Amino acid sequence: MVQLDKEVLENVAWISGIGADPTGGTTRLLYDETWLEAQNGVKAKLEEIGMATKFDRIGNLFGRIEGSRYPNETIMSGSHIDTVVNGGKLDGQFGVVAAYLAMKMLQEEHGQPLRSLEVISMAEEEGSRFPFAFWGSKNLFNEAKKEDVMDIADFNGVKFVDAMRQAGFDFKKEDEAIREDIKAFVEIHIEQGNVLEMEQKSVGVVTSIVGQKRYTIVLKGEANHAGTTPMKYRKDAVYAFSKICSQSIDKARVIGEPLVLTFGKVEPKPNTVNVVPGEVLFTMDCRHTDQAALNDFTAEVEADMKQIAAEMGMKIEIDLWMNEPPVPMDTEIIDVLKKASDKAGVNYRTMHSGAGHDSQIIAPHIPTAMIFVPSIGGISHNPAEDTELPDLVEGVKTLAAALYELAYTE
Amino acid sequence: MVQLDKEVLENVAWISGIGADPTGGTTRLLYDETWLEAQNGVKAKLEEIGMATKFDRIGNLFGRIEGSRYPNETIMSGSHIDTVVNGGKLDGQFGVVAAYLAMKMLQEEHGQPLRSLEVISMAEEEGSRFPFAFWGSKNLFNEAKKEDVMDIADFNGVKFVDAMRQAGFDFKKEDEAIREDIKAFVEIHIEQGNVLEMEQKSVGVVTSIVGQKRYTIVLKGEANHAGTTPMKYRKDAVYAFSKICSQSIDKARVIGEPLVLTFGKVEPKPNTVNVVPGEVLFTMDCRHTDQAALNDFTAEVEADMKQIAAEMGMKIEIDLWMNEPPVPMDTEIIDVLKKASDKAGVNYRTMHSGAGHDSQIIAPHIPTAMIFVPSIGGISHNPAEDTELPDLVEGVKTLAAALYELAYTE
Numbered sequence: 001m002v003q004l005d006k007e008v009l010e011n012v013a014w015i016s017g018i019g020a021d022p023t024g025g026t027t028r029l030l031y032d033e034t035w036l037e038a039q040n041g042v043k044a045k046l047e048e049i050g051m052a053t054k055f056d057r058i059g060n061l062f063g064r065i066e067g068s069r070y071p072n073e074t075i076m077s078g079s080h081i082d083t084v085v086n087g088g089k090l091d092g093q094f095g096v097v098a099a100y101l102a103m104k105m106l107q108e109e110h111g112q113p114l115r116s117l118e119v120i121s122m123a124e125e126e127g128s129r130f131p132f133a134f135w136g137s138k139n140l141f142n143e144a145k146k147e148d149v150m151d152i153a154d155f156n157g158v159k160f161v162d163a164m165r166q167a168g169f170d171f172k173k174e175d176e177a178i179r180e181d182i183k184a185f186v187e188i189h190i191e192q193g194n195v196l197e198m199e200q201k202s203v204g205v206v207t208s209i210v211g212q213k214r215y216t217i218v219l220k221g222e223a224n225h226a227g228t229t230p231m232k233y234r235k236d237a238v239y240a241f242s243k244i245c246s247q248s249i250d251k252a253r254v255i256g257e258p259l260v261l262t263f264g265k266v267e268p269k270p271n272t273v274n275v276v277p278g279e280v281l282f283t284m285d286c287r288h289t290d291q292a293a294l295n296d297f298t299a300e301v302e303a304d305m306k307q308i309a310a311e312m313g314m315k316i317e318i319d320l321w322m323n324e325p326p327v328p329m330d331t332e333i334i335d336v337l338k339k340a341s342d343k344a345g346v347n348y349r350t351m352h353s354g355a356g357h358d359s360q361i362i363a364p365h366i367p368t369a370m371i372f373v374p375s376i377g378g379i380s381h382n383p384a385e386d387t388e389l390p391d392l393v394e395g396v397k398t399l400a401a402a403l404y405e406l407a408y409t410e
Numbered sequence: 411m412v413q414l415d416k417e418v419l420e421n422v423a424w425i426s427g428i429g430a431d432p433t434g435g436t437t438r439l440l441y442d443e444t445w446l447e448a449q450n451g452v453k454a455k456l457e458e459i460g461m462a463t464k465f466d467r468i469g470n471l472f473g474r475i476e477g478s479r480y481p482n483e484t485i486m487s488g489s490h491i492d493t494v495v496n497g498g499k500l501d502g503q504f505g506v507v508a509a510y511l512a513m514k515m516l517q518e519e520h521g522q523p524l525r526s527l528e529v530i531s532m533a534e535e536e537g538s539r540f541p542f543a544f545w546g547s548k549n550l551f552n553e554a555k556k557e558d559v560m561d562i563a564d565f566n567g568v569k570f571v572d573a574m575r576q577a578g579f580d581f582k583k584e585d586e587a588i589r590e591d592i593k594a595f596v597e598i599h600i601e602q603g604n605v606l607e608m609e610q611k612s613v614g615v616v617t618s619i620v621g622q623k624r625y626t627i628v629l630k631g632e633a634n635h636a637g638t639t640p641m642k643y644r645k646d647a648v649y650a651f652s653k654i655c656s657q658s659i660d661k662a663r664v665i666g667e668p669l670v671l672t673f674g675k676v677e678p679k680p681n682t683v684n685v686v687p688g689e690v691l692f693t694m695d696c697r698h699t700d701q702a703a704l705n706d707f708t709a710e711v712e713a714d715m716k717q718i719a720a721e722m723g724m725k726i727e728i729d730l731w732m733n734e735p736p737v738p739m740d741t742e743i744i745d746v747l748k749k750a751s752d753k754a755g756v757n758y759r760t761m762h763s764g765a766g767h768d769s770q771i772i773a774p775h776i777p778t779a780m781i782f783v784p785s786i787g788g789i790s791h792n793p794a795e796d797t798e799l800p801d802l803v804e805g806v807k808t809l810a811a812a813l814y815e816l817a818y819t820e
Contacts, residue, residue: 191638192635193634193637193639193640194634194638194643198643210637224603224604225602225603225765225788225790226674226695227620227622227695227763227764228602229603229670230666230667230670231659231662231667231670231671232663232666232667233608233788236659238655238676239656239673241652242652242654242656242659243656244652245648245652246649246652246653249646249649249652253641253642256640256642258640260636260637260640260641261641262646262684262685262686263648263652264636264648264678264681264682264683264684264685264686264687265678265681265683266676266678266687267681268674271676271677272674272675273626273674273675273693273695274624274695275672275674277676283683285636285683285684353637353638354637354640355635355637355638356637378635378638380635
């Protein structure tokens, strides 16, 4: 497949060049000039392969080949076109390029599909310009509300609404119906983790997207002189934190995948070498694909930390400020992806996604699954984000095989 | 002792009023105007009770009553006159006031001593204006060198040397002999901890000053996505820190007094909720009165942290940047203080000092011990620093009884 190699390479280079920033990364933010250039560039490419294209009112781009036998049954693939600030060349945009290439290849090899095929290049997923994420996918199902974005602005003070209108887009009409023709959605995305790399797999078939809970916790002990306060008279907040952290991660390690637990931020007060820390603020991020398992584990950790605080005579404040449920992928689409991987001769494994994706917004409405390709060193949201070219190619081949199964067979 | 109550109250109010700052605290820094006013004020008070006074060349103030029988044997008491920035009303200065009041009382009750009695109001201990501590006591033994302070300046850029000369002082002459007449030194100071308060004692007889080691440690793991990186593939630096901290403090708690161990500063990178921390910088402060015990314990903790880092596949850098030996107090002076406490009917205990004091500079040269009075809530270096008046009075009584023993008896 020399040609596919070449096409993947060229198209990734082309798209990531739109919004290339001085650090070697790509910064392409919702409704800015580079975003518009990318969407229009994708539109032109889709039209080159005979697709009918259109934007919806908010700026999601669609390219469509009509099905010969079941034109009202649409098989869709794509991802988001926006990036994080100083992002890499694959997150989001590879899913758009891959959908385009897979459908181009399918048409060349097999002509018109039985069912309609659509590429979607979604307007926004990252929340990197405005403090609102999944603007593209949520608009597909009227899940983004005017009032969510009416008052928000970017880091330069540009209002969301003004940026949208400046780019030529607007809110959806209130009476606009949700499409019911889409029968399957497949999104290909980089893994943004190191599982496929560690296990030397080219493709991951995603069976679910994790639910996540994020907490901020404040432990209040007593600040004391580090020399003159005997150990028995201390209420050392960092010591209490260390008990909570080590004990909870020990438990999470025993339970293992798909549970993950992270204490990412730790801020003691006064944070000085010779004062027993009187207070510590820390965060906890916990994810699992199963809601009951996530709830059970976090309940146990919450109880543990309350007990440790009580035993040490400290106050504890636990604030759960994010609580997203897990989203299972569709079992039939998963099966299609597994068969497609086998058919394409791809070295794959099933796995969950530990990060959020457009597919988690789409899956509750449309049978959905995802294909992952490896991230070198697990790196993402960074100019160093990369995937070996053969793995990108295997991903496109798997997607094409799946779309063939979904759109070209009875 | 109604009169002593009143005199303690008045003198503490008087001295802490010199350099009173808007926060209710006292800021009196080496060689500044308030420092000069305080030293001159103390000088006048000492002269009022018949003492001959003099400054040495760097600004230590001495007030002396000649002994009748052994004039060349001097019994000295005092402390430092400088404060920290925004300090309290007792740290340092109470030791000067108490020495003055004790000697005043002794003269009134018993007349001239057999041995000479001296108050010392030392120029500097805190290192709070210039980055050099123990300037006063170190100069008594030619342990402060010109080159230590030649190039240092305060936060306003005023050079140490200029401030010293502006205040009317200068370096000691190089050929100036160290005094050999001082046969005992007793310093009274606030505890700056909560031991006496917790155990409802009015006085502590200090048997030694701890040695201390301070470290900065950097653990280098691997920053990863908190959602997409399974527990088994992580090198979580905060998790490693939490193991080190909880395990080491557990050990320190089992060993107990006089060992103390503090992890006061913790700075993870990138310190964000959804990233597995790739690095953490933390400090360790460890103190003990016994050098071998301090060395053994820190060696064990260092070995533990290296082992934890190795087990988790992380790099560790351990920087020991302070290593002060413990300083035992003189056993004969300790006995004098214990007997004096008994004689004064004071509720006391022996204890160590977990903080540094002028006495640790003096003790290697002159038989030395310290008297502690309680710190309310263990608070010090803060405008809220305080001691119950009856405890201050008990402290002065104990000091007076000890000075009687040392200077008025054969």
